[in-house]
Amino acid sequence: AKIPAGDESLAALKLVSEAMIRYAAGQTGDAESLAKRTLVEDRFNDVALLLLGVIELGDGRNQEALKHLKLASETTAKNHAMTRLYLVRAEMKTGNLADAKRQVQDLVDQEPTLVQAQYTQAMIARADHLEAQATDELKRS
Numbered sequence: 001a002k003i004p005a006g007d008e009s010l011a012a013l014k015l016v017s018e019a020m021i022r023y024a025a026g027q028t029g030d031a032e033s034l035a036k037r038t039l040v041e042d043r044f045n046d047v048a049l050l051l052l053g054v055i056e057l058g059d060g061r062n063q064e065a066l067k068h069l070k071l072a073s074e075t076t077a078k079n080h081a082m083t084r085l086y087l088v089r090a091e092m093k094t095g096n097l098a099d100a101k102r103q104v105q106d107l108v109d110q111e112p113t114l115v116q117a118q119y120t121q122a123m124i125a126r127a128d129h130l131e132a133q134a135t136d137e138l139k140r141s
Contacts (some may be wrong), residue, residue: 009041011012011041011061012042015048016035016047024036028059032051039052044072046075049068049071050080052068053065057090066091069087070090081107085114085117092123097124097128108121116123119138121139
């Protein structure tokens with residue numbers, strides 16, 4: 001379908017939708033390319049920023065993931081639980097345990113049924129060499 005000239009939001013929506021489909025199909029490179037093209041159309045597209053962060057974390061590009069996830073959480077996805085969860089994971093992987101602890105506790109407090117947040121909280125405790133706390137967290141989740 002042709003995108004009308006000047007309708008960047010529609011172009012971004014089309015690109016990021018295809019990016020998600022490609023990612024789900026295991027076509028990570030294509031998904032990343034489409035997500036980056038989305039950001040050309042809409043530099044604060046929360047779905048594209050989240051998708052890039054997830055892809056980059058999976059590839060071990062933790063600093064890039066942190067950059068994209070921070071941008072999303074500071075702009076269009078301030079309260080989006082999954083964006084915040086992946087931001088915590090990026091902070092943990094970049095060695096910023098203090099921010100990761102604070103953010104994940106806030107997320108667990110706001111989303112007490114989000115098991116992934118509780119699991120991530122346990123992984124942060126483990127990374128901080130707090131095995132007993134990590135084990136307790138895993139038992140609760």
